[in-house]
Each structure stands twice: as C-alpha cells, then as structure tokens.
Amino acid sequence: MPGASGAALLCELAADGSRLGEPALAADFAEAVARYSGPGTDSVRWVWSSGAEHYPALLRAGVRVSRCHDVALTERLLLARDGQAAEPDLAGRPAPVRPGMISQGVLFDSAGAEPPDPKEALGALLAVHAEQLRRIADDEHPAKFAALVAAESAGELAAAEMSFAGMPWRADLHDQLLAEMLGPRPPGAGLRPARLTELTAQISAALGGRPVNPDSPSQLVRALAAAGVRVPSTRFSVLHEIDHPAIAPLLEYKELARLHAAHGWAWLDTWVCDGRFRPDYVVGGVVSGRWATRGGGALQIPRVLRRAVVADPGWVLVVADAAQLEPRVLAALAGDRAFTQAAAGGDLYEGLATGFGGDRNQAKKALLSAMYGGAGGEAGQLLAVLRRRFPAASGYVEMAARAGEEGRVVRSVLGRTCPPPSAAWRAITEEAADSEAERDPGAGRASRARGRFTRNFVVQASAADWALVLLAALRRRLAALPGPGGLPAWRWDPQAPHLVFFQHDEVLVHCPEPMAEAVVAAVSEAAAEAGRALFGATQVRFPMTTAVVGCYADAK
C-alpha cells in the first residue's frame, strides 16, 4: 500500500466473534496478512468492513487472502432478510446507515478526512460482526444463510482479483474489428464513422430525401409514416417484419451505431490499458444476487467483440458456462420428480420434450413462460401442459407468484430475500373498493407485475446462489493448484491460473496452456460442489460446457 496509510489495527477473534486478546497495531497490513498466512492457517478468516475497500491494496502488495467475512455485504443480506430493504423516501434521501457500518473498519487511513478513533472503530466493527453472527444463527436455515454469507464474501475477493488481473484484451484486434464494420477510426472524438454516415444518407433517401436522424425514434416513426409505413415503435422486432427499402440500411445502422456508441473507440480508450480490460464489479449489485458493473458495460460485451479477447502467448482461456442453469435450478428447488428426471441428462429441454409431443422448442418456450410469467399467445396452452406433466415445478413458481401478488417476500435457496413491495405499490393495491368493477385497474396490473417479479426471483436468485458458490469453489481450487512459480497460496502469483471474467452463469479462467486440463477438472468439481451446497443429494445435474481456447470467440 502506498505511503504511510498502510497501517492496520488487528484483533484475533474466536469463532463466535468475541475477542481473543487485545488489538495490535500493524504498521503494514499486507505484511501482517502475510504473517497470518503460513502453513496451518487455512482456517483464518479475515473480518473486515468491506473487501471492495481493502482488498485491492493487498493485491497490489502481492498478497491474497483465502477467506473473509465482509461485514458490509453481510449487513445488506441481513437487512434484506429482515425486510429493511433500502427504499429512498419521498425526499430522495438515501437509506440510513447503521452506526459502525461500512466506512469504518479494521483499517484507518490517515490521508482521509478526520479519522474516527481506530480503537473505537474497531470496537464498533467487532460488535456489528458479533451481532451478525447471532443474526445468521437465528435464521430459519442458519447453515444455508451462513453459506450465502461466505459465498458473497468470497465473491468480493474474486471480483477484486478479476479486476486486478484483468481480462486479456487485444486493443489492436478490437480496432481492426471496428474498422471493418464502421470504417477507419474518425480523426476526431465527435465525428461519425464513414459507414454510419453512408447509412444515414441511404435511410434519408429511401424515406423521401428529407434528413432523418436514425438515432431518434420519434423522427423515424414520423418519416416512416410519411413514406406510408405505420409502425408502433422502431424496435428491431417491429422493423424486421417490414418490406421497405429504408428498413435494411436502418437495421444495419442500429446495430453498428450501438456498437460504436457502447463499445467503440471511446470505450477502448477508456477501458483497455496494457492489454487488459478491468471491469469494476459490484458484487450482489442486483436484487437477485447477480453482479452488476460500474461503467464499461462489462456484462453486455457484444459477442462480435469476443474476437478481441485473446489469451497471452503460451496461455489459454478456459471458458465455462452452466448449461440451462435456471431450469435445472427450478427442478432441484421444486424437487419435481419428472422434471428432475429430465434434468439428470445432458440436454434438459430434450428431456422435457417428451411431455410436449417431442417438440424441444415448445418445451423450452413453456419453461421460459413459467419462469418469466409469460401468458400471451401459445404460452397459455404450453403452461397447461407443463402443469399437468410437471406439477411440482409449476406449483413452485405459482406459489412464488402468489406470494408476490399478495405483497409477501420470497427467498432464494440460500436465503437471499427479495425486496418488500414499495409504499407506492401498497397504496395502489390496498385501496379499498366496493366491487371488483370499481377497483383501480392499476391495482391488478401492479399486483401481477410483482407476481412476475417474485416468480422469477426464486429461480434467478437461486441460480445466482449457485453461480456464486461455483465461483468461490473454483477460486479456492485454482489457488490450491501447484503454481508454476512455486509461490505459496497467500502470494498473488501472476504466473498461476486466475479467474478473469464472471457473467451470471459463465466464468473465464486465464491459465498457462499446460495447466488447462487441471483447470477444466477444477471447474467441474466446483460445479458439483455448488450443486451439493445448495440442494444436498439432488439427482439434478449441473453440467458445465467447457472450452479451452486461445480466443473467447472460439468457445462454443
């Protein structure tokens, strides 16, 4: 850590969170962590206010930790469980922060604003931590909730390490791809690439010659109407049905303009440095427990740009994604026998298809409708089939939907809890009405919308639980592989395999080519471990599709 601010106040704790001995001042936190990391210290778990705040500096000092309890992330899980989900009040003020939380911790930084007394800050942190352990033990399912806390905390470690390592990214290939599609890089920042200018001219010409800004949906709707084409919107699904000379250049424009705006040269300049893209992950940033990222659109990288993700010379990428994760999770959650049978094989939808006259596509559509709350078109009929053939699975999501419609909360398999309904939702849905006819139609709409949310939450959040446990298990197994440099596990080893990307149900490991086989094995062991951690002895399998490639685009 830079300068004089790398000091830390440390205190050993017992398993119940009580102090063992007096706090000790360490002049160099990284060195202190290293001291606690020798052989026989596998069970050490660092308790700190926030890994996001403290771990990157350790990594820069070449030190990694294997386990931690992240007080900030844990507090958020507990608050959500106890129905205290943050909701901005009418004045837009942020939710209150509990004393001793978040900003104060094991570490103090003399460079910052007037620091709190370190001993007091440490005392507050320890008190919150001990209280968290009690609250976890009080959970309806303490072991599962503790597993969730451990996985969330490990996720923060993995996130910091992935940002530190960075995803290999060839700026030269990215630039080449952009040039092929858009024309050469424009000389100035605000200038449009040649191809977009050409397409804009073609669109305007096809619509009668008056200039039209293809980025403006309202201008497009008007210009199309003037040309005799009436459209309710300008989205792709609407436009691509239409037969008109303006449509082809317009659709091409939309695709390219988006690429240019979201992941074009400006993105490259901002986000890729020294051959690495370093996303800023927000662990648990989505209510379902999925991660988000801050800037960089790391979880929306267009598939075409995977060409630019290339392993270093002598290295490979192990690309692993969970096959049909959400339906498998539903099968295990519901314990549906027939469904579980289908999920015991390789292709889940194929296994379900017998229930739908052998039509795999129909089976898939029915399942997605059940998980998302779709009801329109043929979905209704397919859902009826699903209900008959797989009663426990559809019953499970129907129950979740009903809970949501009634304003209750639902939980993932490890106990992540969805937010309670907003005050506005309650006001709309609880409005008294003398008869169904007088009821505000908005009430039914809001109620059903929340039902779709909770219906999906139980599946999406449980799938996120699974992926998080997978990530934590894989991280641990990778660290245990004998590294080529022979460094101990507590040292960050740039020569060893490491996670570089995580996207909901997919992970990338960058590793020396000779170690690829060991990494692939670690992935499948981690997947099996995640299945056991969530569901015990279920028959449902959670297979990973794994590819060892030089370039991300060559996976699957």
Added chain:
DNA sequence: GGTCGGGGCGCG
C-alpha cells in the same frame, strides 16, 4: 447549462 424518463438494445 443541467437533469430525468423513455426508447431501444447489448448481455444473462
């Protein structure tokens, strides 16, 4: 000059 909601679309 800024903020903010909507349209649209990338990813899962």
Added chain:
DNA sequence: AAAGCGCGCCCCGACC
C-alpha cells in the same frame, strides 16, 4: 385486458 424476468448504457427530447 394485458401481454416474459434481471440489469447498464446510449441517445433523444422534454423540462427546469
């Protein structure tokens, strides 16, 4: 009658 979940990000255009 409404009409499939979760995000982040871009641009536009209305508004202050």
